[in-house]
Ligand code: SF4
């Protein structure tokens with residue numbers, strides 16, 4: 001598949017006087033990080049496959065402000081929020097889907113008080129509705145029977161109580177879903193949240209992502225499934241640290257589905 | 264004789280309760296040093312949460328061993344206090360087992376108190392062993408050295424002694440009833456049922472009624488004085504959670520854990536900055552004359568809100584938060600339990616100054632740096648594991664976040680790489696130094 005993906009922007013829709021069903025909020029990682037871009041593309045392929053009428057903001061999108069807020073820079077966060085809300089409201093956006101739990105949490109929970117009210121979904125939740133509506137087929141393919149464990153992203157799980165959507169999708173892939181010792185509400189952070197992604201960790205015995213990867217390795221998975229671009233990076237680094245990168249893959253739930261379909 | 268005992272009892276009761284009231288008022292006064300926060304919404308949901316988490320202890324059973332033991336000690340302790348009601352009436356009016364008119368039901372009550380007393384005794388002994396002999400990681404960290412460890416043990420000894428006194432009191436009372444001693448014996452026959460304390464009878468074998476009465480009275484007095492003392496010890500102890508767990512859960516945050524409050528003072532300023540019609544040189548209208556300029560974030564207990572301060576008094580020092588904290592698990596300095604204990608220690612220090620001087624006078628200390636270190640604050644991943652783990656609805660993360668806000672917005676003291684990421688967000692709309700115009704490049708790559 002050499003041809004570029006078709007990714008419509010809101011500006012294009014506007015120019016044609018149309019409104020898409022849903023806005024795909026790509027996020028900074030999904031836009032710029034080489035690993036996360038693959039997740040973005042996999043998700044776009046699934047959107048096309050399911051015939052979803054979507055658009056992205058493209059160059060009009062900006063950081064939600066999540067890392068700034070959690071690092072304590074409320075000013076910067078609210079500046080970002082105000083700018084983004086202006087753009088989103090300008091396009092009369094109603095529904096937002098994103099593959100980043102941090103963007104998801106911020107837009108869903110913190111934008112409303114600042115004037116941004118949208119129906120916000122994490123991509124695993126959205127894919128699940130597509131599945132339920134029969135628009136998307138998810139079934140075993142090349143991951144059938146594979147041993148897979150899911151790492152709960154803090155900002156999807158504990159922060160917003162969503163533990164089942166990603167697992168439901170994985171079960172549909174007919175994989176052998178195994179749970180880590182610490183999972184769901186007891187899950188361990190990958191170490192990236194709260195601005196930690198952008199700084200050196202404080203001194204300690206080891207890095208958080210190593211601890212978490214070791215927990216994942218305990219259940220001897222073939223794939224560690226993730227639902228967040230930051231978790232993905234952290235776990236990928238962790239797997240590299242244990243020299244298992246040839247036998248254990250770290251993949252986003254969207255990538256697993258897209259790959260199973262050979263999209 | 265009898266009347267003197269009654270008067271002494273009355274004095275003890277009034278003094279005990281009086282001190283208790285004074286202590287509670289001090290707690291409330293200290294909590295009110297914090298900023299006001301409105302948690303009066305959703306009363307139904309709040310009550311339900313309180314019933315589930317504080318009364319029903321739904322979070323305790325996540326750790327089955329300590330959870331079950333705690334439920335036993337808690338239920339036992341609460342129910343045995345019905346007996347205290349009788350003790351108070353008997354003490355004031357010189358009666359003997361005033362509630363025995365209930366007949367068979369009374370026998371049932373006393374029997375269940377005895378069984379509960381034994382269970383509490385066993386539970387407390389197991390707790391003691393867990394704390395002092397088994398090296399359970401949760402109880403080993405640096406913030407539990409000294410007073411916190413002693414405090415926990417004192418309470419355990421205390422409960423052991425109270426339960427033993429209760430059983431001794433019943434055993435001697437039973438023996439006196441059997442002996443037909445005046446005041447103890449009743450026309451109705453033996454009142455109460457003593458399934459546990461009956462096994463203590465051999466100890467008192469052959470003692471005269473006079474000796475038995477002395478033992479019975481001593482146990483009775485020590486038991487009730489012990490309870491009054493306990494009531495007043497609460498204030499100095501993590502056992503304040505027995506009372507505060509209820510309001511604390513009631514006032515806890517109902518929004519999704521990931522939702523962090525948007526500072527209103529910042530919203531106002533951002534609105535002003537974004538408004539093209541605003542006169543940038545106009546004096547801020549909403550600020551009253553002489554009012555302190557708004558301080559962003561928290562560097563001391565006065566900057567925290569009242570729920571955060573209530574949290575600090577409610578903390579049971581159980582360390583469930585710290586055990587789940589990823590930073591702590593990987594050997595970093597951060598311990599959410601310590602954050603709560605530090606907040607309370609600082610608040611107590613401030614309270615002591617107010618007690619002696621009549622008002623707070625700066626003692627050159629504050630919560631930041633003198634109690635909580637920056638290194639601790641910066642190690643937090645905001646993962647909410649501590650909030651999820653806390654059995655009494657405490658939110659250590661909100662304090663960490665408020666203190667980070669102070670560091671960043673008042674002191675510009677973020678770690679260097681974080682400061683760079685923030686500059687990038689400001690200039691490029693992403694935490695990395697990429698151009699916003701390149702945001703859609705991924706769509707063209709393959
Ligand atoms: S939110 Fe911060 S303090 Fe709480 S468990 Fe997570 S890293 Fe530790």
Ligand code: SF4
Nearest residue numbers: 578579581582584653
């Ligand atoms: S904050 Fe909660 S979980 Fe942590 S020590 Fe205190 S009571 Fe226990």
